[in-house]
């Protein structure tokens with residue numbers, strides 16, 4: 001069987017030369033979320049499995065859950081293609097880009113046994129509560145000052161503070177203007193831009209010698225020493241205090257410094273692993289929460305139903321992680337948002353084949369091929385999901401005739417965290433944070449449309465798939481709900 005041959009009626013030869021597709025691929029990015037994606041002009045990307053040549057790189061893209069499972073679960077696809085920016089920013093030593101092998105396996109072991117152990121996630125609840133409380137009161141202030149709230153910046157500040165607390169044990173109060181907070185925000189923004197930028201040299205390496213319009217190499221080289229200095233200072237501060245005793249709520253630096261024997265990491269490796277967490281954990285959480293809130297405003301019946309669930313199960317007390325996991329409608333709302341707006345983009349999470357692989361549709365994928373799963377196409381496929389464009393959390397409620405689905409990589413009809421050996425190690429942390437924050441946002445405010453800036457669900461594909469125009473909404477405070485900050489209580493001024 002010839003490479004790329006695909007005998008199942010999807011065309012005689014799914015291989016397409018790069019000049020015709022490279023252009024389409026670049027256009028495809030901002031149009032990912034268009035409901036027309038599969039029907040107008042982008043058929044190749046919604047194909048069950050299709051090969052294209054992207055620059056010098058062969059690429060296979062699938063939108064079939066069965067083929068997606070074969071790719072994601074296969075040990076032959078356990079590498080990732082590494083972008084030039086990620087390599088220059090030291091990410092080849094971090095979990096997400098380290099090649100399959102002893103070092104990456106060690107990092108995965110450290111992640112599951114220590115960093116993302118259930119006990120550690122649970123014991124960081126106090127931080128999640130605190131960052132959410134700070135966000136809720138900033139939202140209340142903006143609402144009473146301007147009559148409207150631009151939500152994304154609040155979510156991003158809370159998510160960045162929260163991940164900094166979990167990873168470095170330090171919060172910078174992102175709403176403050178301190179030099180350290182500003183330096184951190186600038187480094188993170190620059191990193192996101194560099195990692196998210198489409199770089200032609202990733203597909204035509206020789207181009208970098210004379211065509212680098214975003215100055216990627218130069219900017220990455222300038223960022224690395226700043227990041228190294230910043231993270232090294234935090235590691236040194238941890239070394240100075242007695243860090244021998246680990247507890248469940250120890251931060252990631254503390255955990256890495258306490259590894260023993262073969263598990264011990266070099267300082268540069270620690271910097272790469274820790275810094276990567278900031279990129280993986282911040283925008284994914286903030287942008288998913290923004291999508292949930294946009295859908296709740298556009299679907300007031302869903303928001304009312306969620307309110308009722310909170311009122312009857314939690315009443316006026318503070319919502320906790322343990323409450324949030326026991327609220328089926330809340331969980332269904334988060335799952336439905338992950339279905340309609342899966343945040344994981346194609347390129348950043350692509351896989352790389354390490355040998356020739358024969359897929360069950362008889363397609364043979366050569367070694368060193370980039371493989372992408374178009375999760376957006378799967379979650380919007382009418383053959384997989386009934387009324388795929390309708391936001392209907394009830395589809396995940398067994399009591400209402402829906403299915404009880406685990407979204408953490410077991411069922412490829414909805415796998416927003418990927419699947420298999422490289423499945424997202426932060427999935428439980430991401431889900432617990434988004435569930436708690438959505439519950440608290442809805443518990444404390446009624447959310448309605450900003451008539452001046454109505455919600456626009458246009459998607460744009462960057463490092464995550466985000467709303468092109470950040471969400472602007474009206475947040476009407478509710479009375480009588482407890483909001484704890486540390487030991488104290490905050491009260492809202494009711495409009």
Ligand code: HEM
Nearest residue numbers: 095096280281284344349416417418419422423424426430
């Ligand atoms: C809503 C939240 C999140 C979503 C939707 C998400 C999505 C993803 C996806 C799709 C992958 C690729 C999986 C694959 O190739 O099969 C991934 C990998 C990864 N994620 Fe997440 N993620 C989220 C939150 C987080 C958080 C909070 C962290 C850490 C603090 C994190 C850390 C990572 C890392 C380190 C990898 C690379 C794993 C590897 O290559 O071995 N993620 N994530």
